Structure formats: structure tokens, C-alpha cells
Amino acid sequence: MSLMLTPAKTVLKPLQIGHIAIDTPLTLAPMAGHSNYALRHLCRELGGCGLVCTELISSSIVKNSRKRALQRFDWRASESPVAVQLFGVEPHIVAEAARVVVDHGADIVDINMGCWVPKIAKKGGGAALLRDVKKATAVVDALVKAVAVPVTVKVRSGFEDGVVTAVPFAVAAESVGAGAVAVHARFAGQEHGGAADWEVIAAVADAVSAMPIIGNGDVHSGPDALRMLQSTACDGVMVGRAALGRPWLFHHIEHYLATGIELPEPSRAERAKIALRHAQLTLETTRLPERVAVLELRGQISKYKLDKPGSARVRNRLVRIETSADLEGILHEVAAASD
Ligand SMILES: Cc1cc2nc3c(=O)[nH]c(=O)nc-3n(C[C@H](O)[C@H](O)[C@H](O)COP(=O)(O)O)c2cc1C
Structure with a gap:
């Protein structure tokens, strides 16, 4: 165990994205339907989460319907630094949307090149952008020129099975000024199935010069994060599904990276208290009608395994x-239980 401590300390170094210093190299993945203000705030509040990212927002909606767009702008200055994720295909539309979100306080603009969902990929957006590295790079280039904040990209290993475009793309993105690239080490067709292939993250980290690379895929614990940092030489770790119903996970990972000690999971009553905070934060801040927010919370709160x-x-x-x-009645009941 003591052999693990020294490397663990060296991997827990701040992540620098452009001019933004992020104290802990652990980031919350963008997750549609989940990574809203409440979850992002909770992950920051419980500690260990250096950077959060919004759910994906359509650049066309931002450009064409400011009213609809504003309903999706749920970030607040208090959660800074926050990355706002856009998707789109046409460089000038994505660039225009980027200017708008920066005017509304985005610290970082992230562009989605990872989404496999047919509705987005069929139009050439999300992971489908990776079919053409030149076109994908043109989007990054336009964004970098449009805004003064760092521009990051979230990619998959590639679009076609077995064709790793993340490597040439990251090199090209760095050359036009991208601030960081996060690599979800699966191909688009894998959706979220099968194991992430961290060797792709290592290959991307090896290929770029100085741009930070954030590894993503299948990190569930401190030991997983340490293995990813050590085996791929990436600069940061992005956690998605494992943080759903476990917003304390970043604190646990950070603690493990600093000490080599895994903290125990919170008890059922403690989990219910955190779930209650999650529900209350949602209900206090959501722009959805209460009933819609409650229906979304059904799934989100079920993840706490109460x-x-x-x-x-x-x-x-x-x-x-x-x-x-x-909802609050159930959560108060479990929070008061002694088992
Ligand atoms: C419900 C759900 C929604 C997601 N939404 C987004 C999204 O809006 N933008 C994005 O780039 N990735 C999205 N992803 C992918 C995650 O950011 C992440 O890359 C993926 O879950 C792999 O990481 P993990 O193994 O830590 O979960 C989503 C994933 C899930 C499970």
C-alpha cells in the first residue's frame, strides 16, 4: 500500500485549462437528464469535484430561440468554474451559440463530439463529427476565435468501430487552440456498453504536446481513478454514471488519491439525507413545472439505493x-431510520 501513496500524491495535481486553474483533477461528466444545477452543486458541495459540465445544449436553439435557450441555462456564478456543453455541426452557428453562453457566464465552452444518439448523429453532430477530423477541427477553430474563454471538446474514441479518430483529432484540436480534450474511450456504436478501452486515452495523451487530456469511462472508485491516471498519463478523470446517486464519490476519490485510503460508503440514513438535499436543491432551482421535476426526480433519487x-x-x-x-416524506422516513 505504501508504494501506492507516492504516485497517488503526484497524480493529485491541479488541472490547468487555459487560464483556469482547477484545484482537483476530477470532473463531473455531462449527462442529459441528470447533470443539472442540483447534481452539479451537490458534487461540488460534497467536495473533490474540480469541474462540472452542463447537459448538452443545442447551438441551433441558442441561435434561433433565445427564450427556449434561456430555459436550459441553469448554471450559476456560485458553481464556477462551470463548462457549458454545446452540440452543433456548423462552425458559425456553434460559434454564435458559444458567444451567447459566455455572455451568460460560462467559464468554459465544451463541444460535444461524443453523443451517439441517432437524433444528433444523423444530422452530423455529436460523435458523427469525428468522421471528418478536418470538419471537427473547423468547429473548434471557429469556437476558439469566437470566445475568450477556454474551449474544450468531449470526444469518443471514434465514430466507426475500431477507427480511432480521437488521436488525430486531439492533435489537430490542440493546434487550433483547444484548452483540453476529454476522451470517452468507447466507439459511438458501443453506446455505453462493453468496457472502455483506456489504451485510447493513453494514445491521445501521448500524441498531444501540452494540452490536458481528461480520461473518461468506467471509473467507479478511487482505485479506478488512480489506475486511469497512472496507466494512461491523462491529466484529469471524468466520472459519469458512477456519480449518479453517489455525489460524494469525488470526495472519496480525492481522499483516496491523497492518502491511499478508501472511505466507506455513507449509511442508508446518510444517503437519504443527501438524496433529500438533492431533491430540495432541484425543487428550489428547477425551471420545470413542479410535477415534471418530480417525475425526473423519481429516477434520479432511485439511484441512491435507499x-x-x-x-x-x-x-x-x-x-x-x-x-x-x-418524495420528501419517503426521504425523511429513511433518513430517520436507524438501520
Ligand atoms: C444518462 C446519460 C446522459 C449522457 N449525456 C451526455 C451529454 O449530454 N453529453 C455528453 O458529452 N455525454 C453524455 N453522456 C456520456 C457521459 O458523459 C460519459 O461519457 C459516459 O457515461 C461514460 O462515462 P462513465 O463510464 O463514467 O459513465 C451521457 C451518459 C449518460 C449515462
Whole structure:
């Protein structure tokens, strides 16, 4: 164990993206339907999360319908630094949208080149941009020229199975001034299945000169994060699904990287208290009608796994809640339980 401590300390160094120094090299992945203000705030509040990113926002909507766009602008100055993720295909449209989100306080503009969802990929956006490195680089170039804040890109290993475009793309993106690239080490067709291939992250980190590379895919714990940092020489670690229902995970990873010690998971009652905070933050800040927010919370709060082992009682109640009072009642009950 002591052999692990020295390298662990050296990997816990700040992440520098352009002029922004991020104290901990751990970032919350953008996740549509989840990484809203409440989750982002909670991950920062519980510690260890250096950078958060919004859910993806359509550049066309930002350009064409300011009213609809503003409904999606849920970030606040208090969570700075925050990256705002845009998707789009046409460089001038993405650049115009970037100017708008920067005017509204985005510290970093991130461009989505990882989404595999047909609605986005069919139009040539998301991961489909990686089919043409030149075109993808033109989007980054336009963005870098349009805004004074750092521009980052979230990519997959590549679009076509087995064709690793993340490497040539990252090199090209660095040459036009990108501030960082996050690599989700799966091909688009893998969606979220199979194991992430961290060798792609290592290849990207090896190919670029100085631009930070953030590794992403299948990090669930401090030891996973350490393995990713050490085996790929990436500069930061992005965590997605494992943080759903576990917003304390960043604090646990940071603690492990600093000490080599894994903290125990919170008890059922502690998890319920954090889930309650999550629900309250959502209800206080959401721009959705309360009923819609409550329906979204059904799934989000179920991720906290609030049942006793072998039981599904709490989950079965959570998936039927209709009002915030129903939800808060269940969470108060579990938070007060002593088992
Ligand atoms: C529900 C869900 C929504 C996601 N939405 C986005 C998104 O809006 N933008 C994006 O770049 N990636 C999105 N992703 C991909 C994640 O950011 C991340 O790359 C992926 O989950 C792999 O990381 P993980 O193994 O830590 O979960 C999403 C993933 C999930 C599970």
C-alpha cells in the first residue's frame, strides 16, 4: 500500500485549462437528464469535484430561440468554474451559440463530439463529427476565435468501430487552440456498453504536446481513478454514471488519491439525507413545472439505493411519487431510520 501513496500524491495535481486553474483533477461528466444545477452543486458541495459540465445544449436553439435557450441555462456564478456543453455541426452557428453562453457566464465552452444518439448523429453532430477530423477541427477553430474563454471538446474514441479518430483529432484540436480534450474511450456504436478501452486515452495523451487530456469511462472508485491516471498519463478523470446517486464519490476519490485510503460508503440514513438535499436543491432551482421535476426526480433519487439489502420497498414507492411532499416524506422516513 505504501508504494501506492507516492504516485497517488503526484497524480493529485491541479488541472490547468487555459487560464483556469482547477484545484482537483476530477470532473463531473455531462449527462442529459441528470447533470443539472442540483447534481452539479451537490458534487461540488460534497467536495473533490474540480469541474462540472452542463447537459448538452443545442447551438441551433441558442441561435434561433433565445427564450427556449434561456430555459436550459441553469448554471450559476456560485458553481464556477462551470463548462457549458454545446452540440452543433456548423462552425458559425456553434460559434454564435458559444458567444451567447459566455455572455451568460460560462467559464468554459465544451463541444460535444461524443453523443451517439441517432437524433444528433444523423444530422452530423455529436460523435458523427469525428468522421471528418478536418470538419471537427473547423468547429473548434471557429469556437476558439469566437470566445475568450477556454474551449474544450468531449470526444469518443471514434465514430466507426475500431477507427480511432480521437488521436488525430486531439492533435489537430490542440493546434487550433483547444484548452483540453476529454476522451470517452468507447466507439459511438458501443453506446455505453462493453468496457472502455483506456489504451485510447493513453494514445491521445501521448500524441498531444501540452494540452490536458481528461480520461473518461468506467471509473467507479478511487482505485479506478488512480489506475486511469497512472496507466494512461491523462491529466484529469471524468466520472459519469458512477456519480449518479453517489455525489460524494469525488470526495472519496480525492481522499483516496491523497492518502491511499478508501472511505466507506455513507449509511442508508446518510444517503437519504443527501438524496433529500438533492431533491430540495432541484425543487428550489428547477425551471420545470413542479410535477415534471418530480417525475425526473423519481429516477434520479432511485439511484441512491435507499432500500435495505434484498428489499425494493423504497424504490417501488419512489417510482410512483406524484408530488414533492410524497418524495420528501419517503426521504425523511429513511433518513430517520436507524438501520
Ligand atoms: C444518462 C446519460 C446522459 C449522457 N449525456 C451526455 C451529454 O449530454 N453529453 C455528453 O458529452 N455525454 C453524455 N453522456 C456520456 C457521459 O458523459 C460519459 O461519457 C459516459 O457515461 C461514460 O462515462 P462513465 O463510464 O463514467 O459513465 C451521457 C451518459 C449518460 C449515462
